[in-house]
Amino acid sequence: MISANDFIPSKYTHSVESGFFQWSAPSNIALVKYWGKKDNQIPANPSVSFTLNNCKTITKLAFAKKENQGSFSFDLLFEGQPKEDFKPKIQKFLERIEIYLPFLKDYHFTIDTENTFPHSSGIASSASGMAALAMNLMSLEKALNPEMTDDYFFQKASLLARLGSGSACRSVKGKVVVWGNQKNIPASSDLFGVEFPHAIHENFTNYQDTILLVDKGEKQVSSTVGHDLMHEHPFAERRFAQAHENLDHLITIFENGDLDAFIKIVESEALTLHAMMMTSMPYFILMNPNTLQIINAIWKFRKETKIPVCFTLDAGANVHVLYPENTSEKVLQFIKDELVGYCQNGQYICDRIGNGAVLI
Numbered sequence: 001m002i003s004a005n006d007f008i009p010s011k012y013t014h015s016v017e018s019g020f021f022q023w024s025a026p027s028n029i030a031l032v033k034y035w036g037k038k039d040n041q042i043p044a045n046p047s048v049s050f051t052l053n054n055c056k057t058i059t060k061l062a063f064a065k066k067e068n069q070g071s072f073s074f075d076l077l078f079e080g081q082p083k084e085d086f087k088p089k090i091q092k093f094l095e096r097i098e099i100y101l102p103f104l105k106d107y108h109f110t111i112d113t114e115n116t117f118p119h120s121s122g123i124a125s126s127a128s129g130m131a132a133l134a135m136n137l138m139s140l141e142k143a144l145n146p147e148m149t150d151d152y153f154f155q156k157a158s159l160l161a162r163l164g165s166g167s168a169c170r171s172v173k174g175k176v177v178v179w180g181n182q183k184n185i186p187a188s189s190d191l192f193g194v195e196f197p198h199a200i201h202e203n204f205t206n207y208q209d210t211i212l213l214v215d216k217g218e219k220q221v222s223s224t225v226g227h228d229l230m231h232e233h234p235f236a237e238r239r240f241a242q243a244h245e246n247l248d249h250l251i252t253i254f255e256n257g258d259l260d261a262f263i264k265i266v267e268s269e270a271l272t273l274h275a276m277m278m279t280s281m282p283y284f285i286l287m288n289p290n291t292l293q294i295i296n297a298i299w300k301f302r303k304e305t306k307i308p309v310c311f312t313l314d315a316g317a318n319v320h321v322l323y324p325e326n327t328s329e330k331v332l333q334f335i336k337d338e339l340v341g342y343c344q345n346g347q348y349i350c351d352r353i354g355n356g357a358v359l360i
């Protein structure tokens with residue numbers, strides 16, 4: 001089995017003075033949710049996600065060798081402007097990954113980053129952002145060690161992204177990514193995300209995700225705090241076991257294309273995630289009244305039309321509406337007619353399954 005130590009490099013064969021790379025990395029939406037973790041961003045249960053296509057972070061990493069190699073040195077630009085409040089998170093990230101990338105203090109970095117989705121839309125950019133930065137850092141490591149295999153490159157990029165933000169490790173690859181050891185998913189690992197290795201039915205080809213922006217504000221409770229509350233949680237053990245079971249069910253469902261069974265797992269996972277929040281101590285609620293209005297409207301529409309549309313939720317009030325490509329026209333009309341009114345400023349984002357990070 002691969003261990004984290006396998007990603008600590010011995011020595012580099014090449015040297016590089018300066019240059020830049022640019023990668024884009026997408027967001028992802030979990031179907032079986034990661035909620036609860038051990039030390040070093042090791043998940044308490046396995047999760048699986050659809051990689052998205054349109055919601056992306058694009059990051060350019062410029063680097064130049066420097067004299068003083070005693071500390072990290074970087075500038076951070078967000079949409080072309082210096083962004084001081086993002087710096088502590090990046091500083092912490094660099095500290096965490098230094099053991100895996102011992103060259104980090106040799107360079108001054110300029111990190112120039114932007115998102116394709118609206119700023120403060122309530123869509124977390126930590127998954128796409130950390131994945132895009134990790135890809136750039138791996139490109140630099142590959143320049144120092146060109147013999148590196150593709151497997152190592154992508155696994156290590158995902159491992160680094162995980163240390164930035166857990167779910168970011170699922171944003172390196174597409175289209176369906178598993179993170180966390182699961183007995184029936186060969187090569188699955190707590191250390192990094194892997195492409196779902198089994199057959200996927202054509203019903204899931206180009207699956208659609210329309211993200212309804214219900215509340216664009218800052219979350220009252222961060223996911224870091226939420227994960228932490230799973231430590232003393234009365235239902236934690238059962239929940240972690242359930243995630244394994246649901247992932248098992250999804251293996252069969254992805255193979256046979258049973259959309260009714262898919263909907264049951266996905267919606268149950270979303271509500272379970274929020275149920276865990278509501279039953280933590282302290283307890284909290286991240287859904288808002290419009291989230292529930294949307295869920296009820298989806299259930300009514302599904303019952304009346306038999307169209308296999310369902311919802312999932314992140315750690316927030318926004319709703320992801322998931323549906324097969326061949327139902328797009330009808331579902332989009334339904335969204336426009338009945339759901340847009342529940343969105344802040346009528347905003348929503350049309351996305352779909354995508355292929356992961358791309359070098360630009």
Ligand code: PMV
Pocket residue numbers: 029030032033034035047126165166167168223224227273314315
């Ligand atoms: O990656 P984090 O620590 O922000 O946690 C994300 C957790 C959920 O989005 C709620 C679930 C998931 O698996 O993505």
